[in-house]
Amino acid sequence: MFEKFALFQSHIDLAHNHWKTLVKTGDTVIDATCGNGHDTLVLATLALSATSGTLYALDVQSAAIDSSKQHLQENLPQDVFNRIHFVERCHSQFPPEISHHSVMLIAYNLGYLPGGDKTETTTAETTIASLQKAQQLIKDGGVICITCYPGHAAGKEEEKRVLAFMKTLEPKQWSCSHHCWTNRNNAPSLVLVQKNIPTAFR
Amino acid sequence: MFEKFALFQSHIDLAHNHWKTLVKTGDTVIDATCGNGHDTLVLATLALSATSGTLYALDVQSAAIDSSKQHLQENLPQDVFNRIHFVERCHSQFPPEISHHSVMLIAYNLGYLPGGDKTETTTAETTIASLQKAQQLIKDGGVICITCYPGHAAGKEEEKRVLAFMKTLEPKQWSCSHHCWTNRNNAPSLVLVQKNIPTAFR
Numbered sequence: 001m002f003e004k005f006a007l008f009q010s011h012i013d014l015a016h017n018h019w020k021t022l023v024k025t026g027d028t029v030i031d032a033t034c035g036n037g038h039d040t041l042v043l044a045t046l047a048l049s050a051t052s053g054t055l056y057a058l059d060v061q062s063a064a065i066d067s068s069k070q071h072l073q074e075n076l077p078q079d080v081f082n083r084i085h086f087v088e089r090c091h092s093q094f095p096p097e098i099s100h101h102s103v104m105l106i107a108y109n110l111g112y113l114p115g116g117d118k119t120e121t122t123t124a125e126t127t128i129a130s131l132q133k134a135q136q137l138i139k140d141g142g143v144i145c146i147t148c149y150p151g152h153a154a155g156k157e158e159e160k161r162v163l164a165f166m167k168t169l170e171p172k173q174w175s176c177s178h179h180c181w182t183n184r185n186n187a188p189s190l191v192l193v194q195k196n197i198p199t200a201f202r
Numbered sequence: 203m204f205e206k207f208a209l210f211q212s213h214i215d216l217a218h219n220h221w222k223t224l225v226k227t228g229d230t231v232i233d234a235t236c237g238n239g240h241d242t243l244v245l246a247t248l249a250l251s252a253t254s255g256t257l258y259a260l261d262v263q264s265a266a267i268d269s270s271k272q273h274l275q276e277n278l279p280q281d282v283f284n285r286i287h288f289v290e291r292c293h294s295q296f297p298p299e300i301s302h303h304s305v306m307l308i309a310y311n312l313g314y315l316p317g318g319d320k321t322e323t324t325t326a327e328t329t330i331a332s333l334q335k336a337q338q339l340i341k342d343g344g345v346i347c348i349t350c351y352p353g354h355a356a357g358k359e360e361e362k363r364v365l366a367f368m369k370t371l372e373p374k375q376w377s378c379s380h381h382c383w384t385n386r387n388n389a390p391s392l393v394l395v396q397k398n399i400p401t402a403f404r
Contacts (some may be wrong), residue, residue, distance in 0.1 A: 008394055009377045166384045174209045176385040182368045183378040192210055
C-alpha cells in the first residue's frame, strides 16, 4: 500500500502516506465510517500489536460491520484482531469511554457503503456533529482525515459544509488543509485537519 | 526540517515531506526559482553527494543567485556545493543540456524574492511557458511542485492560471493535485503534479 511513487496519485495514497508518518504502534485511532474495512485494516496495521494500541471501528450499518469484521479477521493475526472495538453506531456517536485528547487519528470516508444501499449515506448534519465531537477527542499533533465525494450532489453539499466548518476553526489551534485533484472530474477530495502542538512542547 | 508532527502545518512541511519521499541521492532536480536558496538547500541535501546527483538553481535576479550561493556555500561541504549549477535566467528558460525525461523534481516558488524588490515577480505567462517545458523534462514518477501566493492580486491571478493549465493535463499521464489551507487568510497553496508511471513498469 505504500508504493515508492504513489505520493498523491489518489486521495488514498495521500491519506495512507500521512497516516504512516503519523501513527505509531500503541496509538489510539478511530475509523469513524469503517465501510468494508479497507481503511480499518491500514489503521490496524499501523496502530496495533498483539499487546498494544486501540482501534475503534464505527459504522451505522450492520452490513458494514459484518463486512469489516470478515475482512479484518482474514487479514490480521487473531490477537491483533481482538483489539478492535466494532461499534454499530452513527459516526456522530463516539463511545463515551474514549477520553478527550487521547486519539492520534480519526478517519472518515463520507458517502455510501461501496456495494451497499446508495440511498444510505452520511449526511452533512451528522458529519458536522461528529467532527465537533472529534475535535474534543484528538490529542495534540493528532489528525482528523476526511474523504469527501463531491461527484454526487449530496456528496458535493456535504464537502461544502465540511469545508465551511473547517474555515471556522481557530488557526493557531488547528491546521485545516484541503487536497483536491484538478484534472479529474468528480475525483474524491481529502480534508486533513491537524491539532497543532503547543510551541512549548515541540 | 522533517519534524515528526509537521505533516501539513504549512505548505513548506507538505512540500518537503513529499520531496523527502521522492528524491534520492543521485537524482537530477531543479529549483526553478531559487530565491534566497532555502528550498535549494533542501534539494541539495536530498539529491547530492560529493560524487553524484545534479541540481540546477535558476533565478532571473542576480541578487537571488548571489544570496542562494552564499546560503548554500555556508551550509554544504565544498564538493557538494560544487555540483550545483547556478543559472541566472528566467524560469521559462531551462538550460538546453537538461535531457527530456531525466528530472525527478522541479520546484517553483512563485511571486517575488523575499526581502527583494516586490515589483519583480514571476508572471503567469512565463510560469505557464516554464511549466510546459518542465513537462518535457520530468521523468516517469517525477514531480512538479509549485508554491502559489494567492494573498496578493497578481499571485491570485497566477494561481488561477496555473490551476487552469493543470486542468488541461491528460489524467492518465499526470496526477494534478492542489493543496490549500482553509482556515488561514491568504495562505500560500501548493500544486503538486506527478507524471504517472506506466502501469507495466510499476
